[in-house]
Amino acid sequence: MQALAIPDAENLHARRPRLWGWVLLAPLVAWLVAFVVVPMVILFGYSFCTRDDLGRVVFSFTLENYGRVFDPIYLRILGRSIGFAAVTTVLCVAIGYPVAWYIARQPERIRDKLLLLVMIPFWTSFLIRTYAWIAILKNEGLLNGMLQYVGLISAPLPLLYTPAAVLIGLVYAYLPFMILPIYGSAEKLDNALVEAAHDLGAGPMRAFSEVIIPLTWPGITAGMLLVFVPAIGMFAITDLMGGAQVPMIGNVIQNQFFRARNAPFGAALGVVFTLMFVLAYALVHRRASRTR
Amino acid sequence: MSAMIEVRGVTKRFGDFTAVDRVDLHVAEGEFLTLLGPSGCGKTTLLRMLSGFETPTEGTLVIGGEDVTHLAPYRRNVNQVFQSYALFPHMTVEENIGFGLRMQKVPAEEAARRIAEVIDLVALKGFEQRKPHQLSGGQRQRVALARAIVPRPKVLLLDEPLSALDAKLRQQMQLELKRLQKHLGMTFVFVTHDQEEALTMSDRIAVFNRGRIEQIGSATEIYHKPCTAFVADFIGEANLLDAELVSRNGTTGRIRVEGGLELTLALSQWPQDHSRALVSIRPEKVLVSKSRIEAENVFQATVREELFQGVLDRLHLETGAGTRLTAVVANESAILEAIHAGDQVWCGLHVDDLIVVRPA
Numbered sequence: 001m002q003a004l005a006i007p008d009a010e011n012l013h014a015r016r017p018r019l020w021g022w023v024l025l026a027p028l029v030a031w032l033v034a035f036v037v038v039p040m041v042i043l044f045g046y047s048f049c050t051r052d053d054l055g056r057v058v059f060s061f062t063l064e065n066y067g068r069v070f071d072p073i074y075l076r077i078l079g080r081s082i083g084f085a086a087v088t089t090v091l092c093v094a095i096g097y098p099v100a101w102y103i104a105r106q107p108e109r110i111r112d113k114l115l116l117l118v119m120i121p122f123w124t125s126f127l128i129r130t131y132a133w134i135a136i137l138k139n140e141g142l143l144n145g146m147l148q149y150v151g152l153i154s155a156p157l158p159l160l161y162t163p164a165a166v167l168i169g170l171v172y173a174y175l176p177f178m179i180l181p182i183y184g185s186a187e188k189l190d191n192a193l194v195e196a197a198h199d200l201g202a203g204p205m206r207a208f209s210e211v212i213i214p215l216t217w218p219g220i221t222a223g224m225l226l227v228f229v230p231a232i233g234m235f236a237i238t239d240l241m242g243g244a245q246v247p248m249i250g251n252v253i254q255n256q257f258f259r260a261r262n263a264p265f266g267a268a269l270g271v272v273f274t275l276m277f278v279l280a281y282a283l284v285h286r287r288a289s290r291t292r
Numbered sequence: 293m294s295a296m297i298e299v300r301g302v303t304k305r306f307g308d309f310t311a312v313d314r315v316d317l318h319v320a321e322g323e324f325l326t327l328l329g330p331s332g333c334g335k336t337t338l339l340r341m342l343s344g345f346e347t348p349t350e351g352t353l354v355i356g357g358e359d360v361t362h363l364a365p366y367r368r369n370v371n372q373v374f375q376s377y378a379l380f381p382h383m384t385v386e387e388n389i390g391f392g393l394r395m396q397k398v399p400a401e402e403a404a405r406r407i408a409e410v411i412d413l414v415a416l417k418g419f420e421q422r423k424p425h426q427l428s429g430g431q432r433q434r435v436a437l438a439r440a441i442v443p444r445p446k447v448l449l450l451d452e453p454l455s456a457l458d459a460k461l462r463q464q465m466q467l468e469l470k471r472l473q474k475h476l477g478m479t480f481v482f483v484t485h486d487q488e489e490a491l492t493m494s495d496r497i498a499v500f501n502r503g504r505i506e507q508i509g510s511a512t513e514i515y516h517k518p519c520t521a522f523v524a525d526f527i528g529e530a531n532l533l534d535a536e537l538v539s540r541n542g543t544t545g546r547i548r549v550e551g552g553l554e555l556t557l558a559l560s561q562w563p564q565d566h567s568r569a570l571v572s573i574r575p576e577k578v579l580v581s582k583s584r585i586e587a588e589n590v591f592q593a594t595v596r597e598e599l600f601q602g603v604l605d606r607l608h609l610e611t612g613a614g615t616r617l618t619a620v621v622a623n624e625s626a627i628l629e630a631i632h633a634g635d636q637v638w639c640g641l642h643v644d645d646l647i648v649v650r651p652a
Contacts, residue, residue, distance in 0.1 A: 192378035195345055198365040199372050200443065201395035207366075210391075214382045 040274070046267035055261025065268035074252065074269070081249040084163075084238075085231035088170040089178075092227045093220065095171070096178035100219075101212075103179075104186035111187075118179050130169060130240050137165055137241070161243035169237040174230070178223035185219030221284055229277050249273065295354075296321040296447060296479045297342065302351030304337050311337040313503035314351070319447075324473050324480045328490040329500030330526070335483045336451060338500075342481060343372045343449050356446045366395075371440040372449040375456070377432050379424040385435050386411075386420040392443035410438045413472070430461050437469075441476065448473075450482045454489065466492050487527045491515065499523050520650045524572040531573040531617050532649070537562065544643060547571065551615025555589045557646035572647045578619035579640035580607060582629045587640030593617070598626070598633045607631065609639065 047065055050058045068074070103114045121129060136142045137159040144156040159165055193215065197207035213220075235250030242248075247255075249269070256266030297319035304312040312334040319325045327335035340346040341353060344365030353361045360368055371392065379388050386407060393403040411417055414434040424432055433453060440448055450469075454462045470493045473480045484490055490497050491511045498508040499522075507519045518524035521532050533549040540546075545559040549571060563569055579585050596616075597608040605626040607619045619639070621631075631637060 190376065190378065192374050192376050193380060195343075195365070196372075196374060196378035196380070197391070198345075199343055199370075200392035200439070201366050202391075203364075203366050206395060211380060215380075 043267045043270050046264050047271045049264045049267075051262060051264055055263070057263050065265045066272070068265055069268050069272050074249075077247060077252055078249045078273075080246070081232045084166065084170065084246075084248065085228050087167060088174060088231045089224050089228045091167070091171045092175050092178035093224065096175055096223065097182055097220070100179045100182035101186050101216075104183050104189070105191075115183070118176050118183075121176065126173065127236070130173075130237060133165075133169055133172065134160060134240060137168070160241060161245050163242070163246050166238050166242040166246055169241040170231050170234060173234075173237060174227040177226040181222035181226065182216060182219040184222075185216040189215050225281060225284055229281065232277075233273065294321055295319065296323070296356060297481070298352075298354040299338070300352040300354070302338070302341065302348045302353060304334075304341060304346060305349045310503050312341070312348075315503075315505055317498060317505065317508070319479060319481060321479055322477045324470070324482065324493060324495045326482045326484060326490040326494035326497045327500055328484055328487060328497050328527075330485055333500040334503040335485075335500045339372075339449050339451055339481065339483050342447070343370055344368050369446045370449060371443060371445040371447075372451060373436050373440045373453045375452045377424075377436040377453075377456075379432055379435055379439070381424055384421050384423055385416060385427070388424070388435055389439045389442055391439060396443060406442055410442045413475075414438045429457055430465070433457065433465065437472075441472075441478065445478070447479045447481060450480060452484055453482075455484075455486070462489070469493060491527070497527075499526065501526075516647075518572060518647060518649055521570050521572065524647070524649050529575050529618070529620075531575060531578075533571045533573065533615070534568065535571045535648075536568050537566075547646075549615055551611065552613030553591060553611045553615035555641060555646060556643055557648070558643050561648045563648065569648050570651050572649045573617070573641065573645060575606070575618045575620040577641065577645035578609070578617055580609070580619050580621050580631065581638050581640075582631065582635070583638065585638045585640035588643045589641040589646075591639050593637055593639050595631060595633050595635045595637060598631065605631070607637075609637070611639075 046057055048061050048063070050060050050062055050064070052058050099118075103111055103118075106114060134141070138144075139156040139158065139160070141160070143159065144153070147153045148156065189212065193211055194207055197211045202210060232248075233250045233253075235248065235254045238246060238248045238251055239254075253266050253269050253273070256262045256269065260266075295318045297317070299315055299317035302312055302315050303310065315334075315338060317338075327338060329335045337346060341348055342355070344360070344363060344367075348361060351361075352359060355368065355370060360370075380391065383391070389410060390403055390407050393406060398406070411420060414437055416431065416434055416438065419427065419431065424435065427435065433456075436453065454465050454469075457465060466489060469480075469482075473493075482490075482493065491514075494511060496508060496510055497514050499506045499514060501522050507514060507523045509517075514523060514527055518527065518530070521530075524530040525532060535547040535549045535555075538546045538548050538554065540559060543559055544556050545562060546554060546556055548554050555571075557571065579587060584590070591611055593609040593611045595607050596610050597606075599606040599608075600623070603623055604620050605623050607621065607626075609617045609619055611617070617639070
């Protein structure tokens, strides 16, 4: 009996993990195929098609859509999107790093509470939070009202529907995505390393640039990717807080699909755009893994 | 010898907890001083105040004639070897060792020469380009040491640097450290809870307990003339017995210890105006034989237990009156005399081996 039982058990051990692995992975794979792979394939197909007068997609093969992508108008909008995303990323690092560092250096009990505070905004719908900002920034809004009440200004400042408003919205929306990964690497950093740097004669600035920054760099790059990439394509904030004043590439794509009813061109913009993300990600990722 | 470190009435409190309590300490230039004590006794806190990571609540710290009580760690001419080594994981061995020189803006050529020298000294040649995670525990330990000595600090502070090594390597490193300290002539302040480490390496040992220095002295002084019950018990082993003075006879006195055994001791150390005191007897000072022994104190006892411990044999003895004593004898003499549990033996104690200690 025993002699039979042993090879059986071995077989089970060899096979089970692989089988179970696939079973457990199945929902994720299905989700990715249905909502990422299939739409991407459709998008890619559309980008070579044309449309009829009613805006319906006509299957054919043309490179005309891709030609239009490189029209200076769109390049300028893309440039602006990248610029806004870059400024957003820099601001998020500048604001998020000290916050993440401060939280990571607190005793564990306080740390958990502070982290909770960072995550609380996620409990409310993103749109509601954006409308809250509109209520703060608009002409009859909270901020202008307060400034007028105190007497600092006599007429409301035009805050909403400006590039500054878009930046505020973007930084606000993406700040937690910068804080959390930086916190992750700051929390792992052994305080003895900072002490060792001081002990060997490094003042606060040197210790920061020579030890703290290099050792939290993985968190910084992760945060930069999490903020920069989605910030380029963001359209809701630019729409709601920028009005029509500062269209971004996300707005252009959205408009091609839903207003101009030119799905093939929207698709081509989307494809070019996605490729750029992949390229940027590959570059940053390679640098990040090399420094490690 | 001039004092390299002067600790004057230093106290450190964390909230209600007093970690270091009114400590005074002088360390001579070129001395190897060990702060020894159980965990939480304040020895590490004192070390961290010397390196500058903690500021004293009260008192003054002077290093090399300069008041450093409120000086930032990076402005002190003092380096530390950390318990976890704290090597920078993103730097090579060479970059780690050169970090202090780079911060001092030592010219590149001189820095390269000094780094090469110290790498030679700690036997790490060929490992210059390795990262810390590619080194063994002992090698990391040596990098940490090299990194701390290469800036030529006035004082090297070592926070249990050997505790992460296995026993064999630890013994070897103890000797290497001691040799290195002699070679450099540098003042070392070494923190440990390991009494053997302290006895092996130190010029002087400061025994810490509950934030205070219980006793400070050379290894032999601390071992042979412990002042307090804590020191007697923490360093080596001790039979601690309550004793009552029965009679005086010139320079010696007759005492009765718990259980009823009467012994003679040197009166000079007996506290004045006290009829009771605590007496410490080292187990290896208790002479044991099957035949009668020549000593000032001779008595008979029964072997309750015999524990074989390799080189040594540990005997738990009980006298006729009921006093219990532990004795440690060389294993071969126990074999020669065939001493076993249940045997009746003669015991001897010399007058000088009865040490009066202050209760803890």
